[in-house]
Amino acid sequence: MFWNRAELACQEMVELVTDYLEGALTRSQRRRFEAHLAGCENCTEYLRQMRATIRLTGSLHAGDMTPAMREELTELYRRWRAEGD
Amino acid sequence: MHLGLIAAIVLPRRGRRRTPSEDADGELVARLRAGEEQAFLALVERHNASMLRIAGSLVSSSAIAEEVVQDTWLAVLRGIDGFAGRSAFRTWLLRILVNRATSTGMRERRSVAVGDAGPVVDRARFDASGAWMSPPQHWVEEAEERMLAQGLAQQIHAALGELPALQREVVLLRDVDGLSGAEVCEVLEISEANQRVLLHRGRSRLRQALEDELGGS
Numbered sequence: 313m314f315w316n317r318a319e320l321a322c323q324e325m326v327e328l329v330t331d332y333l334e335g336a337l338t339r340s341q342r343r344r345f346e347a348h349l350a351g352c353e354n355c356t357e358y359l360r361q362m363r364a365t366i367r368l369t370g371s372l373h374a375g376d377m378t379p380a381m382r383e384e385l386t387e388l389y390r391r392w393r394a395e396g397d
Numbered sequence: 398m399h400l401g402l403i404a405a406i407v408l409p410r411r412g413r414r415r416t417p418s419e420d421a422d423g424e425l426v427a428r429l430r431a432g433e434e435q436a437f438l439a440l441v442e443r444h445n446a447s448m449l450r451i452a453g454s455l456v457s458s459s460a461i462a463e464e465v466v467q468d469t470w471l472a473v474l475r476g477i478d479g480f481a482g483r484s485a486f487r488t489w490l491l492r493i494l495v496n497r498a499t500s501t502g503m504r505e506r507r508s509v510a511v512g513d514a515g516p517v518v519d520r521a522r523f524d525a526s527g528a529w530m531s532p533p534q535h536w537v538e539e540a541e542e543r544m545l546a547q548g549l550a551q552q553i554h555a556a557l558g559e560l561p562a563l564q565r566e567v568v569l570l571r572d573v574d575g576l577s578g579a580e581v582c583e584v585l586e587i588s589e590a591n592q593r594v595l596l597h598r599g600r601s602r603l604r605q606a607l608e609d610e611l612g613g614s
Contacts, residue, residue: 321527326518330597334578354532364537365604368544369553369572381445382438385470389437392474 320348325355329362422486429477441470444487447574448494454565455498462498469494484583491570491584517601536611549610556606563587564599571596 320328325348331337332345349356422443428436448469452462472493480489522531543549557565566585570576576584582592 321523322529323516323518323520323523323527326601327516327597330593330600334593334596336593352529354529357533357535360537361533361604361608362600364540365600365607366572368540368549368607369557369568369600369603370575371544372550372553372573382441384467385441385445386434386438388467388470389434389474392471393432393434 320344322348322352322355322358325349325352326358329359332359333362333366423482426477426480426482426486437474440473440486444490447569448491450569450573451491451566452494452498454562454569455495465494465498468497472497485580487576488580488583491576492586495566495584495586517598518605533608534612536608539611540607543611549607552606552610553603556603559606560599560602564595564602567592567595568599568603572600 325345328337328341328345332342337345349359422440425436425440425443429440445466448466449459449462452465452469453459456462456465469490473490476493480486484492522529524530540549557568560568563585567581570581570584571578578589578592578596581587582589585592587595
Protein backbone atom coordinates (compact mmCIF):
# COMPACT_ATOMS: atom_id res chain seq x y z
CA MET A 313 0.00 0.00 0.00
CA PHE A 314 1.09 3.58 0.52
CA TRP A 315 2.68 3.25 3.94
CA ASN A 316 6.17 3.06 2.45
CA ARG A 317 5.89 6.57 1.05
CA ALA A 318 7.15 9.57 3.01
CA GLU A 319 3.82 11.32 3.46
CA LEU A 320 0.21 10.31 3.23
CA ALA A 321 -1.83 12.11 0.60
CA CYS A 322 -5.32 13.42 1.36
CA GLN A 323 -6.69 10.88 -1.09
CA GLU A 324 -5.13 8.12 1.01
CA MET A 325 -6.32 9.66 4.25
CA VAL A 326 -9.99 9.37 3.28
CA GLU A 327 -9.53 5.62 2.81
CA LEU A 328 -7.99 5.26 6.27
CA VAL A 329 -10.55 7.15 8.32
CA THR A 330 -12.50 4.10 9.47
CA ASP A 331 -9.40 2.12 10.39
CA TYR A 332 -8.31 5.18 12.36
CA LEU A 333 -11.63 5.58 14.16
CA GLU A 334 -11.83 1.84 14.83
CA GLY A 335 -8.37 1.75 16.32
CA ALA A 336 -7.20 -0.63 13.62
CA LEU A 337 -4.04 1.27 12.64
CA THR A 338 -0.67 0.33 14.09
CA ARG A 339 0.92 2.88 16.38
CA SER A 340 3.23 4.17 13.66
CA GLN A 341 0.43 4.31 11.09
CA ARG A 342 -1.65 6.21 13.60
CA ARG A 343 1.17 8.68 14.17
CA ARG A 344 1.46 9.33 10.46
CA PHE A 345 -2.29 9.70 10.10
CA GLU A 346 -2.32 12.25 12.92
CA ALA A 347 0.74 14.06 11.56
CA HIS A 348 -1.11 14.62 8.29
CA LEU A 349 -4.24 15.76 10.14
CA ALA A 350 -2.24 18.28 12.14
CA GLY A 351 -1.15 20.03 8.95
CA CYS A 352 -4.30 19.61 6.86
CA GLU A 353 -7.47 21.56 7.59
CA ASN A 354 -9.34 19.79 4.77
CA CYS A 355 -8.70 16.31 6.10
CA THR A 356 -9.52 17.52 9.61
CA GLU A 357 -12.84 18.73 8.26
CA TYR A 358 -13.38 15.43 6.48
CA LEU A 359 -12.76 13.50 9.70
CA ARG A 360 -15.13 15.85 11.54
CA GLN A 361 -17.80 15.07 8.94
CA MET A 362 -17.29 11.33 9.23
CA ARG A 363 -17.71 11.59 12.99
CA ALA A 364 -20.85 13.68 12.50
CA THR A 365 -22.19 11.14 10.02
CA ILE A 366 -21.73 8.33 12.55
CA ARG A 367 -23.40 10.42 15.26
CA LEU A 368 -26.34 11.34 13.05
CA THR A 369 -26.83 7.77 11.86
CA GLY A 370 -26.76 6.69 15.49
CA SER A 371 -29.53 9.09 16.38
CA LEU A 372 -31.96 7.28 14.09
CA HIS A 373 -34.03 5.10 16.25
CA ALA A 374 -36.71 2.52 16.00
CA GLY A 375 -40.27 3.61 16.36
CA ASP A 376 -42.49 2.13 19.01
CA MET A 377 -44.22 -1.13 18.33
CA THR A 378 -47.65 -0.94 16.84
CA PRO A 379 -50.48 -2.38 18.95
CA ALA A 380 -51.17 -4.93 16.19
CA MET A 381 -47.61 -6.20 16.35
CA ARG A 382 -47.75 -6.39 20.10
CA GLU A 383 -50.96 -8.36 19.89
CA GLU A 384 -49.60 -10.81 17.34
CA LEU A 385 -46.52 -11.53 19.38
CA THR A 386 -48.56 -11.90 22.56
CA GLU A 387 -50.57 -14.51 20.72
CA LEU A 388 -47.41 -16.18 19.51
CA TYR A 389 -46.24 -16.42 23.10
CA ARG A 390 -49.53 -17.89 24.31
CA ARG A 391 -49.62 -20.42 21.48
CA TRP A 392 -46.09 -21.46 22.39
CA ARG A 393 -47.06 -21.83 26.06
CA ALA A 394 -50.04 -23.96 25.09
CA GLU A 395 -47.76 -26.07 22.89
CA GLY A 396 -45.58 -26.90 25.87
CA ASP A 397 -48.46 -27.98 28.08
CA MET B 398 -49.80 -3.77 10.56
CA HIS B 399 -47.29 -1.44 9.06
CA LEU B 400 -43.66 -2.19 9.72
CA GLY B 401 -41.84 -0.65 6.81
CA LEU B 402 -38.20 0.25 7.07
CA ILE B 403 -39.08 3.94 7.04
CA ALA B 404 -41.57 3.73 9.87
CA ALA B 405 -39.15 1.70 11.87
CA ILE B 406 -36.27 4.04 11.62
CA VAL B 407 -37.02 7.73 11.28
CA LEU B 408 -37.76 8.73 14.83
CA PRO B 409 -34.79 10.28 16.58
CA ARG B 410 -33.83 8.69 19.84
CA ARG B 411 -34.07 11.90 21.82
CA GLY B 412 -37.01 12.25 24.10
CA ARG B 413 -37.98 8.62 23.93
CA ARG B 414 -39.69 7.62 27.10
CA ARG B 415 -38.16 4.97 29.27
CA THR B 416 -40.07 1.74 29.18
CA PRO B 417 -39.71 -1.58 30.97
CA SER B 418 -37.81 -2.62 27.86
CA GLU B 419 -34.84 -0.63 29.12
CA ASP B 420 -34.29 -3.39 31.66
CA ALA B 421 -31.22 -5.42 30.98
CA ASP B 422 -31.67 -8.38 28.63
CA GLY B 423 -30.17 -10.78 31.11
CA GLU B 424 -32.78 -10.09 33.72
CA LEU B 425 -35.57 -10.35 31.15
CA VAL B 426 -34.23 -13.65 29.87
CA ALA B 427 -34.27 -15.03 33.41
CA ARG B 428 -37.85 -13.88 33.89
CA LEU B 429 -38.85 -15.31 30.52
CA ARG B 430 -37.43 -18.67 31.56
CA ALA B 431 -39.51 -18.43 34.69
CA GLY B 432 -42.55 -18.19 32.44
CA GLU B 433 -43.32 -14.52 32.60
CA GLU B 434 -45.20 -13.25 29.57
CA GLN B 435 -44.36 -9.62 30.35
CA ALA B 436 -40.67 -10.42 30.13
CA PHE B 437 -41.16 -11.79 26.64
CA LEU B 438 -43.04 -8.68 25.59
CA ALA B 439 -40.35 -6.48 27.08
CA LEU B 440 -37.71 -8.30 25.04
CA VAL B 441 -39.87 -7.90 21.96
CA GLU B 442 -40.28 -4.21 22.66
CA ARG B 443 -36.56 -3.87 23.01
CA HIS B 444 -35.42 -5.71 19.90
CA ASN B 445 -38.26 -6.01 17.44
CA ALA B 446 -37.59 -2.82 15.53
CA SER B 447 -33.93 -3.57 14.83
CA MET B 448 -34.93 -7.08 13.84
CA LEU B 449 -37.40 -5.70 11.32
CA ARG B 450 -34.80 -3.32 9.94
CA ILE B 451 -32.24 -6.04 9.53
CA ALA B 452 -34.67 -8.60 8.12
CA GLY B 453 -36.01 -5.90 5.85
CA SER B 454 -32.59 -5.38 4.34
CA LEU B 455 -32.19 -9.10 3.66
CA VAL B 456 -35.50 -10.14 2.17
CA SER B 457 -37.54 -8.74 -0.67
CA SER B 458 -40.65 -7.48 1.09
CA SER B 459 -41.74 -6.16 4.46
CA ALA B 460 -44.33 -8.94 4.70
CA ILE B 461 -41.57 -11.54 4.46
CA ALA B 462 -39.48 -9.55 6.93
CA GLU B 463 -42.33 -9.65 9.44
CA GLU B 464 -42.68 -13.38 8.95
CA VAL B 465 -38.98 -13.92 9.51
CA VAL B 466 -39.10 -11.82 12.67
CA GLN B 467 -42.05 -13.76 14.09
CA ASP B 468 -40.32 -16.99 13.17
CA THR B 469 -37.25 -15.81 15.02
CA TRP B 470 -39.22 -15.03 18.16
CA LEU B 471 -40.71 -18.48 18.08
CA ALA B 472 -37.22 -19.97 17.73
CA VAL B 473 -36.15 -17.84 20.68
CA LEU B 474 -38.99 -19.17 22.83
CA ARG B 475 -38.21 -22.72 21.85
CA GLY B 476 -34.48 -22.28 22.35
CA ILE B 477 -34.34 -20.03 25.40
CA ASP B 478 -33.67 -22.85 27.84
CA GLY B 479 -30.71 -23.92 25.72
CA PHE B 480 -29.35 -20.38 25.42
CA ALA B 481 -26.08 -20.66 27.26
CA GLY B 482 -25.46 -16.97 27.68
CA ARG B 483 -21.97 -17.28 26.24
CA SER B 484 -22.74 -14.50 23.81
CA ALA B 485 -25.02 -11.57 24.52
CA PHE B 486 -28.70 -12.31 24.11
CA ARG B 487 -28.93 -9.73 21.34
CA THR B 488 -26.10 -11.32 19.37
CA TRP B 489 -27.72 -14.74 19.71
CA LEU B 490 -31.09 -13.33 18.67
CA LEU B 491 -29.78 -11.42 15.67
CA ARG B 492 -27.80 -14.37 14.49
CA ILE B 493 -30.91 -16.54 14.48
CA LEU B 494 -32.66 -13.77 12.60
CA VAL B 495 -29.97 -13.37 9.95
CA ASN B 496 -29.75 -17.12 9.42
CA ARG B 497 -33.48 -17.35 8.99
CA ALA B 498 -33.66 -14.37 6.69
CA THR B 499 -30.93 -15.72 4.45
CA SER B 500 -32.21 -19.29 4.44
CA THR B 501 -35.56 -17.90 3.37
CA GLY B 502 -33.64 -17.77 0.13
CA MET B 503 -34.37 -14.24 -0.85
CA ARG B 504 -30.74 -13.43 -1.29
CA GLU B 505 -27.51 -15.37 -1.34
CA ARG B 506 -25.56 -13.15 1.00
CA ARG B 507 -22.32 -15.06 1.02
CA SER B 508 -21.76 -14.34 -2.62
CA VAL B 509 -22.11 -10.60 -2.22
CA ALA B 510 -18.79 -8.88 -2.81
CA VAL B 511 -17.39 -7.19 0.26
CA GLY B 512 -16.74 -3.82 -1.27
CA ASP B 513 -17.69 -2.17 -4.44
CA ALA B 514 -14.41 -1.28 -6.06
CA GLY B 515 -13.09 2.22 -6.27
CA PRO B 516 -12.30 5.09 -3.95
CA VAL B 517 -14.82 6.35 -1.40
CA VAL B 518 -14.30 9.96 -2.48
CA ASP B 519 -14.44 10.91 -6.14
CA ARG B 520 -10.94 10.92 -7.61
CA ALA B 521 -11.68 14.17 -9.40
CA ARG B 522 -11.68 16.00 -6.07
CA PHE B 523 -7.93 15.47 -5.66
CA ASP B 524 -5.03 16.79 -7.71
CA ALA B 525 -2.31 14.63 -9.21
CA SER B 526 -0.41 14.54 -5.90
CA GLY B 527 -3.53 13.30 -4.09
CA ALA B 528 -4.15 16.59 -2.24
CA TRP B 529 -7.68 17.99 -1.96
CA MET B 530 -8.60 20.17 -4.92
CA SER B 531 -12.28 20.35 -4.08
CA PRO B 532 -12.19 20.01 -0.29
CA PRO B 533 -15.17 19.31 1.98
CA GLN B 534 -17.04 22.45 3.00
CA HIS B 535 -18.17 22.91 6.56
CA TRP B 536 -21.69 21.65 7.35
CA VAL B 537 -21.54 19.74 10.61
CA GLU B 538 -23.44 22.24 12.77
CA GLU B 539 -26.11 22.71 10.14
CA ALA B 540 -26.55 18.94 9.98
CA GLU B 541 -26.95 18.68 13.74
CA GLU B 542 -29.53 21.46 13.74
CA ARG B 543 -31.54 19.94 10.93
CA MET B 544 -31.41 16.57 12.59
CA LEU B 545 -32.91 18.03 15.75
CA ALA B 546 -35.62 19.61 13.65
CA GLN B 547 -36.18 16.11 12.23
CA GLY B 548 -35.55 17.21 8.67
CA LEU B 549 -32.48 15.15 8.01
CA ALA B 550 -33.47 11.70 9.23
CA GLN B 551 -35.33 10.96 6.00
CA GLN B 552 -32.25 11.74 3.91
CA ILE B 553 -30.05 9.50 6.00
CA HIS B 554 -32.63 6.81 5.82
CA ALA B 555 -32.86 7.11 2.05
CA ALA B 556 -29.07 6.96 1.75
CA LEU B 557 -29.03 3.84 3.92
CA GLY B 558 -31.60 2.30 1.61
CA GLU B 559 -29.28 2.82 -1.33
CA LEU B 560 -26.29 1.08 0.21
CA PRO B 561 -25.43 -2.42 -0.99
CA ALA B 562 -27.08 -4.92 1.38
CA LEU B 563 -24.06 -5.99 3.39
CA GLN B 564 -22.82 -2.43 3.83
CA ARG B 565 -26.26 -1.46 5.03
CA GLU B 566 -26.44 -4.36 7.46
CA VAL B 567 -23.08 -3.51 8.95
CA VAL B 568 -23.95 0.18 9.31
CA LEU B 569 -27.37 -0.62 10.80
CA LEU B 570 -25.94 -3.05 13.33
CA ARG B 571 -22.94 -0.96 14.16
CA ASP B 572 -24.06 2.65 14.04
CA VAL B 573 -27.83 2.46 14.51
CA ASP B 574 -28.11 -0.49 16.89
CA GLY B 575 -24.75 0.10 18.52
CA LEU B 576 -23.28 -3.39 18.35
CA SER B 577 -19.52 -3.70 18.72
CA GLY B 578 -17.42 -4.66 15.73
CA ALA B 579 -16.93 -8.13 17.17
CA GLU B 580 -20.68 -8.60 17.65
CA VAL B 581 -21.35 -7.54 14.07
CA CYS B 582 -18.84 -10.14 12.85
CA GLU B 583 -20.57 -12.80 14.90
CA VAL B 584 -24.06 -11.89 13.72
CA LEU B 585 -23.15 -11.65 10.03
CA GLU B 586 -20.44 -14.32 10.08
CA ILE B 587 -17.85 -12.10 8.45
CA SER B 588 -14.23 -11.36 9.35
CA GLU B 589 -13.10 -8.25 11.26
CA ALA B 590 -11.31 -6.99 8.17
CA ASN B 591 -14.38 -7.38 5.98
CA GLN B 592 -16.53 -5.76 8.61
CA ARG B 593 -14.26 -2.73 8.59
CA VAL B 594 -14.22 -2.46 4.81
CA LEU B 595 -18.01 -2.65 4.67
CA LEU B 596 -18.37 -0.15 7.49
CA HIS B 597 -15.92 2.21 5.79
CA ARG B 598 -17.72 2.11 2.47
CA GLY B 599 -21.13 2.46 4.06
CA ARG B 600 -20.20 5.37 6.31
CA SER B 601 -18.31 7.12 3.52
CA ARG B 602 -21.35 6.95 1.28
CA LEU B 603 -23.58 8.30 4.02
CA ARG B 604 -21.17 11.20 4.51
CA GLN B 605 -21.28 11.90 0.79
CA ALA B 606 -25.07 11.83 0.87
CA LEU B 607 -25.05 14.39 3.70
CA GLU B 608 -22.63 16.56 1.79
CA ASP B 609 -24.83 16.38 -1.30
CA GLU B 610 -27.80 17.36 0.83
CA LEU B 611 -26.18 20.15 2.79
CA GLY B 612 -24.24 21.91 0.08
CA GLY B 613 -20.51 21.92 -0.31
CA SER B 614 -19.12 20.55 -3.51
